[in-house]
Amino acid sequence: MQNTNKTVIKSMKLLHLFRTNPTLTLNEMVDAAGLPKTSVHRMVTSLEEAGLLQRDGTGSYKLGLLFLEFGQLVTERMDLRKIALPYMKELRDQIGEAVNLTIKDQSEALYIEKLDTTHPVRLFTKVGRRSPLYAGACSRIILAHMAEEDVETYLQEQKLTSYGNGTITDAAKLRDILSDSRKKGIAISRSELENGTTSVAAPIFDFKGEIAGGLSIAGPSERFSDDKIQQMIDQLKQASYEISKELGYKEPPL
Template sequence: MQNKNKTVIKSMDLLTLFLTHPKLSFNEMIKVSGMPKTSVHRMLGSLEDMGFLDKDEDGKYSLGLLFLQYGQLVADRLDIRQIALPYMKFLRDEMGEAVNLTIRDQHEAMYIEKVDTTQPVRLYTAIGRKSPLYAGACSRVLLAFLPEDELEQYLQDVELRAIGSGTITDQEKLRKVLKETQRNGYTISNSELEDYTTSIAAPIFNHKREVVAGISVAGPNVRFQAETIPVIIDKVKEVAEKISVKLGYDNKKE
């Protein structure tokens, strides 16, 4: 830590607040961040001057337009996002629910693309949001298909903490679900990241047969009925395979 610039780290902590809060006032940032008032005031001035934050007429801060430029650069360089997006739109139109795309970021999954449902009641997921690999279908499907040694190391290191009422916090149960995911090629989560939600996810593989992303259909659990779940499973797996083939995956190879 002594080799890292503490001001930069604190500034990043401040910017990270906006991943889950569209707008925040000065006092709200102090309350949520737990940082001293003087530190927040000093960093806000610099971040606003550099274009990382904008302040509206009500004194509320939000991420600046500069992030659109950076975000577009990152998005353009994520080939998987460009390849997957048309299939995600197709899946949304077929199922009527939100579709998410995740990639692994060390011990977490990051949402890199989403297509919202057209229905009025929807599940909100922000691009850039992260979640533990063990929680939620679109995260856990990445974990399940990691190489065995990486998977085992993760399971030994991770502390399973509850996020939603359905989060798996038992090690043996998690291992069982991961085995089922490997065997079936998909996974389902219920209220794991957010209560009263359901998600069904399948893995996306590259030409080396490595898992590189997860794709899911997600929404309020009342819209995931027993008769529709098998249809959603088939569609998610079908779309995941089509994206995998586009990435060079040979689905005919044993």
């Protein structure tokens, strides 16, 4: 507890008051939290500016709409994992390699589910791992299907650092590969995040037709010949399409 930020802890104490109270005045927060009024006023002002609290016409406070956005995001991500898991199990059993599920989180891809291969030689990936959107098939398939202006902003702001001997660090080459992935509905990476590894990924779309995540098959490159990758692609794309349909996606498969 030595490294905790006391202001953050106290601010969370104020927010917790709203779990049982729809609205609270400043004085009611002071009394309930047992904190000095000046401190509460300062924290409430910051929370309001951040969108975590909202003041109504009477001067009382309630939780801000940002919580609604966060709640929707959490629900969507949990639903995606729940929907995808049976298809991931089927895919893993059919192909015998690890299957990963990722989503976009800020400027990174976040692994929210992983099913390991049955082979003794495995890759080091785990739920909660993050990777840059430009590196690795399961990350880059998300980047490829983002809005074009968002992709360009990302490429202009992102430093393309090498992680493996196959990492794409040339922006022009990366743009071409993203365009190709968008057209074909598939991304393939070789030694981009870790040397000696290969990954094949397909996009998952939501009911709005927007990218919701990436589904990939990954393993040691020695088990991913060109012929085997081609065999994987149809099964992978079908699985990602079925997941997309359950999310409300209406378009035909890529």
